[in-house]
Amino acid sequence: xxxxxxxxxxxxxxxxxxxxxxxxxxxxxxxxxxxxxxxxxxxxxxxxxxxxxxxxxxxxxxxxxxxxxxxxxxxxxxxxxxxxxxxxxxxxxxxxxxxxxxxxxxxxxxxxxxxxxxxxxx
Amino acid sequence: xxxxxxxxxxxxxxxxxxxxxxxxxxxxxxxxxxxxxxxxxxxxxxxxxxxxxxxxxxxxxxxxxxxxxxxxxxxxxxxxxxxxxxxxxxxxxxxxxxxxxxxxxxxx
Numbered sequence: 001x002x003x004x005x006x007x008x009x010x011x012x013x014x015x016x017x018x019x020x021x022x023x024x025x026x027x028x029x030x031x032x033x034x035x036x037x038x039x040x041x042x043x044x045x046x047x048x049x050x051x052x053x054x055x056x057x058x059x060x061x062x063x064x065x066x067x068x069x070x071x072x073x074x075x076x077x078x079x080x081x082x083x084x085x086x087x088x089x090x091x092x093x094x095x096x097x098x099x100x101x102x103x104x105x106x107x108x109x110x111x112x113x114x115x116x117x118x119x120x121x122x
Numbered sequence: 123x124x125x126x127x128x129x130x131x132x133x134x135x136x137x138x139x140x141x142x143x144x145x146x147x148x149x150x151x152x153x154x155x156x157x158x159x160x161x162x163x164x165x166x167x168x169x170x171x172x173x174x175x176x177x178x179x180x181x182x183x184x185x186x187x188x189x190x191x192x193x194x195x196x197x198x199x200x201x202x203x204x205x206x207x208x209x210x211x212x213x214x215x216x217x218x219x220x221x222x223x224x225x226x227x228x229x230x
Contacts, residue, residue: 037219047157047165047208049219060217063123096164100219106171107212107219108155112164 002027004097004113011119012091018084018118022097029078030055035100036080037109038071040093048093052100052107053080087120094118124213126222133228134199142225144192144209152211154192156185159224160205168207169194196227204229 008020022036029036038050051061053071061069070083084091094117098109127145134140144154154172157165167176169185172192182197196203209222 039219046206046224047159047210047221049221052219060219062218063216101170104153104171105212105214106153106155108153108167108170108210109157109165110167110170110176112166115164 002099002111004099004111006095006097006113006116008116008118010117011121012087013122014088014120015086018082018087018091018120020082020095020097020116020118022080022082022113024078024080024099027099029073029080030075033102035102035107036073037098037100038082039096039098039109040091041096041115042090042093050082050084050095089120092118092120123216123218124211124220126209126211126220128207128209128222128225130223131226131228133230134196135230136199136201138199140196140199140203140227142194142196142207142209142227144194144222145190146192146211146220149192149211150187150189152187154185154187155210156194157208157210158203158205159208165208199227199229201229203227 003025012018037052051071073080094115096115097113099111101110156169158168159165172187173185184195208224
């Protein structure tokens with residue numbers, strides 16, 4: 001059974017860089033039909049897609065965050081990571097990593113990590 | 123950018139049927155995916171490709187997609203179905219994931 005787990009600092013200062021890692025277990029990050037995504041949810045609000053990566057390194061980013069986001073993959077450790085720079089208070093959220101299944105031109109998230117709370121505050 | 127519109131809230135009595143809509147431009151041409159998120163938990167996929175159900179999801183959950191909107195239907199609603207529900211599509215024009223704003227389902 002595929003499992004994902006987010007890890008990283010729970011508190012980040014304004015203007016600094018938020019860095020999170022997602023560790024995948026129970027399956028290979030190099031699976032052909034699997035993409036890997038980051039999604040966030042500010043307190044009391046809805047889901048916001050941040051970006052997606054394939055094991056080859058191909059990425060898709062939310063255009064509203066693209067200038068500040070980098071997603072990378074480490075196939076040797078079955079992990080992928082998120083970096084969001086120049087953070088502000090509005091970046092405070094629960095951050096989720098998820099497997100993004102791809103089939104017939106569609107992408108959807110079929111396995112999620114439990115989420116990690118990141119607070120931006122001095 | 124592509125926008126998905128959901129009602130903020132839906133209320134239903136136990137044992138009745140709940141319907142949650144998801145509107146978008148030409149949505150019938152897209153595969154719509156639905157997630158259930160209970161309080162304090164990560165989302166769970168309940169419907170994919172508009173009407174397919176992952177293993178482990180009760181048959182009470184079903185989905186459809188038409189020219190006007192995609193719909194998530196929950197039959198014989200139980201107290202445990204109380205949650206936020208989100209629809210999602212892939213916008214292939216710009217390679218973006220798009221989520222609807224979410225609908226809070228309240229079981230009366």
